[in-house]
Amino acid sequence: MSSGLLVLGASHKTAPLALRERLALPEGRAAAILGELVSVPAIQEAVALSTCNRTELYLLASDTVAAESAALGVLARQAAIGPTELSNALYSLRDRDAVRHLFAVAAGLDSMVVGEAEIQGQVRRAHELATVEGASGPVTNRLFRDAIAAGKRVRSETTIGRRRVSVPSVAVELAAATLGDLSSRRVLVIGAGEGGELTARALRAQGVHTVFVANRRYDRAIGLARRFGGQAVRFDQLPAELVSADIVVSSTGSPHLIVGREELELVMNERDWRPLVIIDIAVPRDFDPEVRALRAITLFDMDDLQREVARNLRLREAERRQAATIVEQETERFCAWLTELDVLPTIAALRRRADALVAAVLAENEGRWESLSVRDRQRVEAMARALAKRLLHDPTAVLRRSAGSEDGYRLAHAVRELFQLDRSAGGASASDRENAADAPAAKVERLPRRAQRGARKSVR
Numbered sequence: 001m002s003s004g005l006l007v008l009g010a011s012h013k014t015a016p017l018a019l020r021e022r023l024a025l026p027e028g029r030a031a032a033i034l035g036e037l038v039s040v041p042a043i044q045e046a047v048a049l050s051t052c053n054r055t056e057l058y059l060l061a062s063d064t065v066a067a068e069s070a071a072l073g074v075l076a077r078q079a080a081i082g083p084t085e086l087s088n089a090l091y092s093l094r095d096r097d098a099v100r101h102l103f104a105v106a107a108g109l110d111s112m113v114v115g116e117a118e119i120q121g122q123v124r125r126a127h128e129l130a131t132v133e134g135a136s137g138p139v140t141n142r143l144f145r146d147a148i149a150a151g152k153r154v155r156s157e158t159t160i161g162r163r164r165v166s167v168p169s170v171a172v173e174l175a176a177a178t179l180g181d182l183s184s185r186r187v188l189v190i191g192a193g194e195g196g197e198l199t200a201r202a203l204r205a206q207g208v209h210t211v212f213v214a215n216r217r218y219d220r221a222i223g224l225a226r227r228f229g230g231q232a233v234r235f236d237q238l239p240a241e242l243v244s245a246d247i248v249v250s251s252t253g254s255p256h257l258i259v260g261r262e263e264l265e266l267v268m269n270e271r272d273w274r275p276l277v278i279i280d281i282a283v284p285r286d287f288d289p290e291v292r293a294l295r296a297i298t299l300f301d302m303d304d305l306q307r308e309v310a311r312n313l314r315l316r317e318a319e320r321r322q323a324a325t326i327v328e329q330e331t332e333r334f335c336a337w338l339t340e341l342d343v344l345p346t347i348a349a350l351r352r353r354a355d356a357l358v359a360a361v362l363a364e365n366e367g368r369w370e371s372l373s374v375r376d377r378q379r380v381e382a383m384a385r386a387l388a389k390r391l392l393h394d395p396t397a398v399l400r401r402s403a404g405s406e407d408g409y410r411l412a413h414a415v416r417e418l419f420q421l422d423r424s425a426g427g428a429s430a431s432d433r434e435n436a437a438d439a440p441a442a443k444v445e446r447l448p449r450r451a452q453r454g455a456r457k458s459v460r
Contacts, residue, residue: 006064007098008071008090009056012112015089022079025050027129034135036074042066045137047130047144051122053112058102060139068092100331102143106151107327108160115160115316120151143334150330157326160319168202170308171279171300175247176206178277178298183207188245190238192220195281196251200228203247214238242267248278250286261290268294281305343399346412349421350396354388
């Protein structure tokens, strides 16, 4: 039987969109699944992370084989698919690999778009839900806090998230590079398609307030304008709106050009050749490419935007190595903390046992020291405690050095047996149960499940 951390999940790398949709866990469903998971005897703690590109279960288990089987069953029921069929789309990672994976996810290194920032908030919300539902515990709490910290470190120490990699965001970035501050600019959106809407949304996020929408179907123009607090205009008003606009976003489904060079030259004359940025994301194009030759016109079409996206992606990829180094450092830090937990409960219990024995011996001999002064009694007690501390120094040092290894487990078990640290009824002393909140109980303590849960709640 093996124990430790486990992640079981599917992502855009292993499962098609249709399956990811079936595995998705809205908050209410995620809460129910967390409750189901921690009711399994082999699972002590659980966190469920669900986004459009992944569904993952992070588990602390006393038996990772049994835990994986149970978690597979939970996901199979969620997706209404047979466990055997589902298993082909899942990945399973343990211990250090599980830690490294979560840290890479939080840093945006495992995302469909490398370096995207939204995943950090999703990781945080997943942990918050598990905490509210009482499914997380000391180990997963520390794991997810450290994952979020690792993601922040990657974003602050590299430029992996600073390059725009979506067409709308790149379009806005290029417009800002041409015109400067966009907050006072007037935007005209031609067409009510998805591309135009996404670009208008990105412009609004940059502070643009004035948005006009022109579309051949006026009712659709009204609908899109309302979503951005803008104003709809009829398609035959397009020339007048071009005179007033600073930025034009065009995304119609027209099979032909809707604005030619000669028409736009007339518009530019009327606007006294004020700068105009045109973002033509229509395919086929809406604006004649020859308008680039006109003074004060800056035209970006899909080829321009996609070249910039590809360039930014290359720059993000170049930062991946440094980001991966940070993830590895943070993984090592967490694993060092985790491995010490194998022996810390035993060390703490050993010290408490020594303190208790010193106190008991002093109490037993209280009647024999009637002639001692208070100061002498304090000296005797200090000497007794110093002897106990020195006696335990070497065993404690050996246990710490062996943390995380098979020898560490055997030594901890031998110490507990030799000093009878688990001699109370039920297999664990009260002091051990208090200390269980500081360690994955399944690895060393073998506590009764009720004691494990109580310890976790006391920590939170």
